[in-house]
Amino acid sequence: MKTLVVISGKGGAGKTSLAAGLVPFLPRPVLADADVDASNLPLLFEAEPLLSENFIGGQVARVRTADCAGCLDCVAACRFGAIASDDDSGGIPSVDPLSCEGCAVCRQVCPSDAIEMHDITTGQWFLSRTRFGPMVHARLGPGGENSGALVERVRRAAADAAERDDRDLVLVDAPAGIGCPVISSLSGADFALAVTEPTPSGESDLFRVLALTRHFRVRTAVVINKADLAPARTDALARELDASDIPVVAFFPYDETVSRVLSEGRLLSEASEEWHGRLKRLWETLEPMIMNSSSRMKPHEQSTTYLPDYTHGGPR
Amino acid sequence: MILAVVSGKGGTGKTTVATSLAAAWLRDGPVMLADCDPEGPNAHHFLPQLGELIETPVNVPMPSIDQAACDLCGDCVDVCAFNALAKLPDRILFIESLCHACGGCALVCPRRAIREEPRQVGVLRSGSAGDLRFLQGVLSVGEPRATAVIEAMLEKVRSQTTAEDDVVLDGPPGASCPVASVVRAADVCLLVTEPTPFGLHDLIQAHELIAARGKPSAVILNRSRGDAADTKVEAWCREREIPLLLTIPDRRSVAEAYSRGVPLLGALEGIEEELRSLRDPLRRLADAGRNGVAA
Amino acid sequence: MKICVTSVGRDMTSGVDPRFGRAAHFLLIDTETDQFHCLDDITATGQGAGVMVAQSVINSGASAVVTGQIGPRAYDVLAAAGIEIFLAPSATVGGAIQDLHAGRLEKLRGPTSPQHAGLRA
Numbered sequence A: 001m002k003t004l005v006v007i008s009g010k011g012g013a014g015k016t017s018l019a020a021g022l023v024p025f026l027p028r029p030v031l032a033d034a035d036v037d038a039s040n041l042p043l044l045f046e047a048e049p050l051l052s053e054n055f056i057g058g059q060v061a062r063v064r065t066a067d068c069a070g071c072l073d074c075v076a077a078c079r080f081g082a083i084a085s086d087d088d089s090g091g092i093p094s095v096d097p098l099s100c101e102g103c104a105v106c107r108q109v110c111p112s113d114a115i116e117m118h119d120i121t122t123g124q125w126f127l128s129r130t131r132f133g134p135m136v137h138a139r140l141g142p143g144g145e146n147s148g149a150l151v152e153r154v155r156r157a158a159a160d161a162a163e164r165d166d167r168d169l170v171l172v173d174a175p176a177g178i179g180c181p182v183i184s185s186l187s188g189a190d191f192a193l194a195v196t197e198p199t200p201s202g203e204s205d206l207f208r209v210l211a212l213t214r215h216f217r218v219r220t221a222v223v224i225n226k227a228d229l230a231p232a233r234t235d236a237l238a239r240e241l242d243a244s245d246i247p248v249v250a251f252f253p254y255d256e257t258v259s260r261v262l263s264e265g266r267l268l269s270e271a272s273e274e275w276h277g278r279l280k281r282l283w284e285t286l287e288p289m290i291m292n293s294s295s296r297m298k299p300h301e302q303s304t305t306y307l308p309d310y311t312h313g314g315p316r
Numbered sequence B: 001m002i003l004a005v006v007s008g009k010g011g012t013g014k015t016t017v018a019t020s021l022a023a024a025w026l027r028d029g030p031v032m033l034a035d036c037d038p039e040g041p042n043a044h045h046f047l048p049q050l051g052e053l054i055e056t057p058v059n060v061p062m063p064s065i066d067q068a069a070c071d072l073c074g075d076c077v078d079v080c081a082f083n084a085l086a087k088l089p090d091r092i093l094f095i096e097s098l099c100h101a102c103g104g105c106a107l108v109c110p111r112r113a114i115r116e117e118p119r120q121v122g123v124l125r126s127g128s129a130g131d132l133r134f135l136q137g138v139l140s141v142g143e144p145r146a147t148a149v150i151e152a153m154l155e156k157v158r159s160q161t162t163a164e165d166d167v168v169l170d171g172p173p174g175a176s177c178p179v180a181s182v183v184r185a186a187d188v189c190l191l192v193t194e195p196t197p198f199g200l201h202d203l204i205q206a207h208e209l210i211a212a213r214g215k216p217s218a219v220i221l222n223r224s225r226g227d228a229a230d231t232k233v234e235a236w237c238r239e240r241e242i243p244l245l246l247t248i249p250d251r252r253s254v255a256e257a258y259s260r261g262v263p264l265l266g267a268l269e270g271i272e273e274e275l276r277s278l279r280d281p282l283r284r285l286a287d288a289g290r291n292g293v294a295a
Numbered sequence C: 001m002k003i004c005v006t007s008v009g010r011d012m013t014s015g016v017d018p019r020f021g022r023a024a025h026f027l028l029i030d031t032e033t034d035q036f037h038c039l040d041d042i043t044a045t046g047q048g049a050g051v052m053v054a055q056s057v058i059n060s061g062a063s064a065v066v067t068g069q070i071g072p073r074a075y076d077v078l079a080a081a082g083i084e085i086f087l088a089p090s091a092t093v094g095g096a097i098q099d100l101h102a103g104r105l106e107k108l109r110g111p112t113s114p115q116h117a118g119l120r121a
Helices: A016-027 A042-046 A073-077 A105-109 A147-165 A180-186 A202-217 A231-243 A256-261 A273-292 B012-028 B075-079 B104-108 B147-160 B176-187 B197-212 B228-240 B252-259 B269-278 B278-289 C049-059 C072-081 C093-101
Strands: A002-007 A031-032 A048-063 A114-132 A133-140 A168-175 A191-196 A218-225 A248-251 B001-008 B029-037 B054-065 B085-086 B092-094 B114-129 B132-139 B167-170 B188-193 B217-224 B244-250 C003-005 C027-028 C035-036 C064-067 C086-087
Touching: A002 A016, A002 A180, A016 A042, A016 A168, A016 A191, A016 A273, A031 A042, A031 A147, A031 A273, A042 A114, A042 B197, A048 A147, A073 A105, A105 A114, A105 A231, A105 B104, A133 A147, A133 A248, A147 A168, A147 C086, A180 A202, A191 A273, A202 A218, A218 A231, A248 A273, A248 B188, A256 B197, A273 B132, B001 B012, B001 B054, B001 B176, B001 B278, B012 B029, B012 B167, B012 B188, B012 B269, B012 C072, B029 C049, B054 B092, B054 B147, B075 B085, B075 B104, B085 C049, B092 C072, B104 B114, B114 B147, B132 B147, B147 B176, B167 B217, B176 B197, B188 B278, B197 B217, B197 B228, B197 C003, B217 B228, B217 B278, B228 B244, B244 B269, B278 C049, C027 C049, C064 C072, C064 C093, C072 C086
Parallel strands: A002 A168, A002 A191, A031 A133, A031 A168, A191 A218, A218 A248, B001 B167, B001 B188, B029 B132, B029 B167, B188 B217, B217 B244, C003 C064, C064 C086
Antiparallel strands: A048 A114, A114 A133, B054 B114, B085 B092, B114 B132, C003 C027, C027 C035
């Protein structure tokens, strides 16, 4: 069983649309939507939930007002501004659950033992059925912490589904960015497909996410979407990637009709014959890279030494 | 007024709108633009007038264990809510990537064997050009959590501005903890969406967060095709009584300008006036919010 | 010596559970007495799960672990504690112990799956 993760760094580059568009060509896939706070893959596939489970992302503190002596040591100790008292409450502090990290330092410092910690359900994950195979997805509640852990949960459930149903490929749609949910999406993956666009934001976010895949030794290829928006930029970017042994496996055009196609509930592969052909060819290029060999990168490969250093944001 | 530009869905145009708003409002007075997306900081691409940015590290206090003073009682391991400490047979092990810098371990250690030391998780950049002040938070690649960088940024915003200043916060995508931090600091939120099922779905999720915080909000519909999909967004806004302040058309020319680092002002005729005209309604929403008339 | 084997079930005929962090059960086998018991109360969720499980294994007095795959944080904690990790993803628990004694199991020198979050462990 192999895991292919679709990433981008930059939101809006076309990651989810392209990932979904590839699905009809994949060999018995399990789909995993790791973008848990903006979960869009289920919308494209009319996913029917088969089972769901609450996700306990952490804990929240609560003050037992009857036991509180009003010393406010907790307010001083909290580093997240999550506990405060105001005149309305008569000087008794209360916890803002949206800001509470669940560290329990307030409970630790409270001399009156007036603070208790409660598990909180910060989200839900679902195992659903789609016409192409099982899908695991999740919904993080508003302001939820620990999205990386929920992504891990989604990944585990997807791997379990693949094992149960004897499926060969898990396709993970990762969120934008480089934070813990992206890191959790990449963990243990066999291959990463990075979708980018020839714009300043697209490029700088791409380089940052490539630094992640390099560190995790996940073999990566790039798709340059909306390539004809800025042909000179596209060329320059392709050359830079080529110099670092990162294959650019497809150049897709900027297509104003895509937005409407998605709004009509169709997959990109169903948008037109051209798109069908492009996505089919993309999978044909990727398939041997992912499915046949052990794709874990060897240290000397994909060194990205020649890419500009975007660890701290890049050239200013 | 502190205005947070958020969206839910990534790529709807937050940075484009935030930088364009700032550019338009500069015509009428000073503006601070704070790029609060430390995972993918991009606002500077659209502000070429800024020049050299000054960089300062963002550090968080993390434990450093004096193994000689430690008697392996394990209280720190027990108290850590994030499993960032483990008790080995001969020492305490610290796992930085799990640490939330809460200070609990240092507090509990009966031997005072834990000291906190600053560890860098990112940088803040600042700069200015005329009436424009600029702040940007950057998360170091490999650091899992953007929140510490965002909080450092927001503290700097607060210390460098007064209630009379207009601050535009260019927020992160999504609706989880980084966005929650930005929304918390704002007086009013501007949700940028697009007419696709993704855009609306994520808009609703982001709005839940804003409503939970009791903040007022308004919507900008970007990349409009002028078709039935717009109606869905309009209907939702009407239903929730959230003002839909502006609809920006989907133009290839805008996308091409974007690829050159040119925001809306250079790409759409008349947009500057439209953006300038948003300042007052947003200020009014912000005031209403502060006076308890919100969401 | 005591060996901890991740297990699908509660006895020696159970299959080895390949996932260290989320294994169904953890059997602790004393090779001197051939006795074993199930380590209870090892449940872990969230991003610190691997560390929590590794800590429980350390506390049990095991000097070796047999499993199928292990993430980097759990690996680092066990390795730092001097606990050896062997791979036997498709054996039974009893079979894995025999293979271990016969030197047929691969010893891990690094985590099988890359880090779940954060570059600096």
